[in-house]
Amino acid sequence: MPRKSPFKHHRFPREIILCAVRWYLRYPLSYQDVVDLLEERGTIVDRSTVYSWVQKFGPELTKRAEKHLRRASVDWHVDETYIRVGGKWRYLWRAVDANEQMIDFRLTARRDAKAAKAFLNKAIERVRLHRPVTIVTDKAPTYRRVIREINRRYDPHFDSIRHIDKKLRNNLIESDHAAMKRILGYRQSFRSLRSAKATLSGLETIRTIKRGHVHHRQPRVTVEIAFIEGLFDPAPA
Numbered sequence: 001m002p003r004k005s006p007f008k009h010h011r012f013p014r015e016i017i018l019c020a021v022r023w024y025l026r027y028p029l030s031y032q033d034v035v036d037l038l039e040e041r042g043t044i045v046d047r048s049t050v051y052s053w054v055q056k057f058g059p060e061l062t063k064r065a066e067k068h069l070r071r072a073s074v075d076w077h078v079d080e081t082y083i084r085v086g087g088k089w090r091y092l093w094r095a096v097d098a099n100e101q102m103i104d105f106r107l108t109a110r111r112d113a114k115a116a117k118a119f120l121n122k123a124i125e126r127v128r129l130h131r132p133v134t135i136v137t138d139k140a141p142t143y144r145r146v147i148r149e150i151n152r153r154y155d156p157h158f159d160s161i162r163h164i165d166k167k168l169r170n171n172l173i174e175s176d177h178a179a180m181k182r183i184l185g186y187r188q189s190f191r192s193l194r195s196a197k198a199t200l201s202g203l204e205t206i207r208t209i210k211r212g213h214v215h216h217r218q219p220r221v222t223v224e225i226a227f228i229e230g231l232f233d234p235a236p237a
Helices: 014-026 031-040 047-068 113-127 141-154 167-184 193-210 221-231
Strands: 075-085 088-097 102-108 134-136 162-164
Touching: 014 031, 014 047, 014 193, 014 221, 031 047, 047 193, 047 221, 075 102, 075 113, 075 167, 075 193, 088 113, 088 167, 088 193, 102 113, 102 193, 113 141, 134 167, 141 162, 167 193, 193 221
Parallel strands: 075 134, 134 162
Antiparallel strands: 075 088, 088 102
8 A cells, every 4th residue: 555645735846844843953953044944946945844844754754764774783872962952951862773773862851870761772682683692881880780771681591781881982873872963063053842842853864874884775975865865755765
């Protein structure tokens, strides 16, 4: 059965919508920057419209790209950074593999054992049968306790996940935090958790595609554009 088109009832063609969404998520642009770039190409659109496109098609892009992603390695790097949401600092938990491929992220109000456990459980559930063999973190004691609990749940007699808590070994994800924040630019403050999650979902997916972490794709912008457009073909994806 053909998938229902997400572009139904939209006044602008899908090429314009996908172009605007990709620009916003790939480059450190504001909504007004995207509006100006579209106007240069003869398309007049409002900032609120571009915002609504990003909120809708960012998560949709993530959902459609999921089955095309390469399998993540079993060596993970986990760390948290922070962004402002609704005028308050919120913690952004992120996990990448040894090749810097995004595994998962989660936004929380607190940085504690409960939040760390919820994030790691969510990330492990996402990869399902390909659970991590090693998880590298900083020296925060929260991680050691949570990983120990996860190991006991899977096998109480064997540490199936090896925990490495050496800060220098975790430079990989700290560098990735910095790269992600450079894309966010001055947009590092969101009005709500919902808008933050939708934007970050699309941004992380675009970064994954850009880096070539999808099957049979080269990390070139023309290939990236064709791949994204293909995800939204009228035929079933």
